[in-house]
Amino acid sequence: MFSNSSNFVQGVDLSFAVILGISVIFLVGVTFVMIWFVIKYSRKRNPKASQIEGNNKLEIIWTVIPTILVLIMFYYGWMGYKPMREIPENGLKIKTYAQMWSWSFEYPNGKVSDTLVVPVDEPVILDLNSRDVIHSLYIPAFRIKEDVVPGKNNKMWFIGQETGNYNILCAEYCGDRHSYMLSKVVVVPEAEYTKWYNDTVSSDPPGLAVMKKNACLSCHSLDGSRIVGPSFAGLWNKEETILSAGKERKIIVDDEYIKKSLYNPGDDVVKGYPQGVMISYKNNITDKEITMIIEYLKTLKH
Numbered sequence: 430m431f432s433n434s435s436n437f438v439q440g441v442d443l444s445f446a447v448i449l450g451i452s453v454i455f456l457v458g459v460t461f462v463m464i465w466f467v468i469k470y471s472r473k474r475n476p477k478a479s480q481i482e483g484n485n486k487l488e489i490i491w492t493v494i495p496t497i498l499v500l501i502m503f504y505y506g507w508m509g510y511k512p513m514r515e516i517p518e519n520g521l522k523i524k525t526y527a528q529m530w531s532w533s534f535e536y537p538n539g540k541v542s543d544t545l546v547v548p549v550d551e552p553v554i555l556d557l558n559s560r561d562v563i564h565s566l567y568i569p570a571f572r573i574k575e576d577v578v579p580g581k582n583n584k585m586w587f588i589g590q591e592t593g594n595y596n597i598l599c600a601e602y603c604g605d606r607h608s609y610m611l612s613k614v615v616v617v618p619e620a621e622y623t624k625w626y627n628d629t630v631s632s633d634p635p636g637l638a639v640m641k642k643n644a645c646l647s648c649h650s651l652d653g654s655r656i657v658g659p660s661f662a663g664l665w666n667k668e669e670t671i672l673s674a675g676k677e678r679k680i681i682v683d684d685e686y687i688k689k690s691l692y693n694p695g696d697d698v699v700k701g702y703p704q705g706v707m708i709s710y711k712n713n714i715t716d717k718e719i720t721m722i723i724e725y726l727k728t729l730k731h
């Protein structure tokens with residue numbers, strides 16, 4: 430509270446404060462009246478219970494006042510929410526991809542980043558796409574959250590008003606490593622943003638860059654540790670037991686096998702690992718990119 434990091438903070442915080450304020454008044458009031466009644470109408474003071482029936486004045490009061498209070502809460506909530514749905518025409522448009530279990534942000538010049546770097550004081554419009562299941566992009570400091578639904582093109586926007594780093598979380602349970610689906614919004618001055626935006630040369634080897642872009646590393650480690658899938662360390666030329674349509678067989682990891690693992694992951698499943706977790710990358714990764722991945726995997730020794 431008490432920051433102004435995005436253009437929605439004040440509206441949301443105000444409605445929160447109004448609802449909290451009304452609730453606190455009622456909590457104190459109701460508690461007080463209850464205690465007062467317990468004392469005033471105790472058996473000692475009122476040995477004989479009396480039956481009270483109907484009171485129009487009272488009933489009108491306790492219908493009208495709560496209705497007004499609820500409408501006040503609605504008004505502030507609506508005023509805080511409405512601007513979130515009024516997406517401006519102009520602004521920095523960033524294609525946002527959610528997948529198990531990472532975020533990636535694609536900029537107009539093709540630059541892909543796993544953190545959301547944006548210039549201060551400029552509208553940013555996120556085009557939300559999911560590569561697998563339902564996720565939800567949540568930036569608590571900016572007071573915004575929007576579901577990312579496969580096949581549905583949801584949008585979300587904001588203006589970062591203070592430079593700094595802010596957390597991004599996934600707010601829709603999406604499997605084993607849902608809680609690791611973290612990233613950051615980095616709000617920087619315009620000049621710094623322009624410099625970052627134009628710096629498209631990656632220091633990663635091409636194969637690693639392709640894998641980062643496709644979030645392979647949220648399920649496969651490079652250092653031999655087991656995450657969701659088998660580690661890539663020492664994978665090349667390794668002898669493995671796999672299940673093809675339920676039948677066990679031994680193979681040596683080669684070009685063909687890796688390509689098949691990417692395009693039809695369900696056909697050959699590594700023994701001891703779940704089937705159906707890895708999706709097919711047939712439409713996302715080209716043959717050329719697979720060659721780059723393979724070249725990179727060859728360099729990873731156990």
Ligand SMILES: [Cu+2]
Pocket residue numbers: 527528530563564565599600601602603607610
């Ligand atoms: Cu998620």
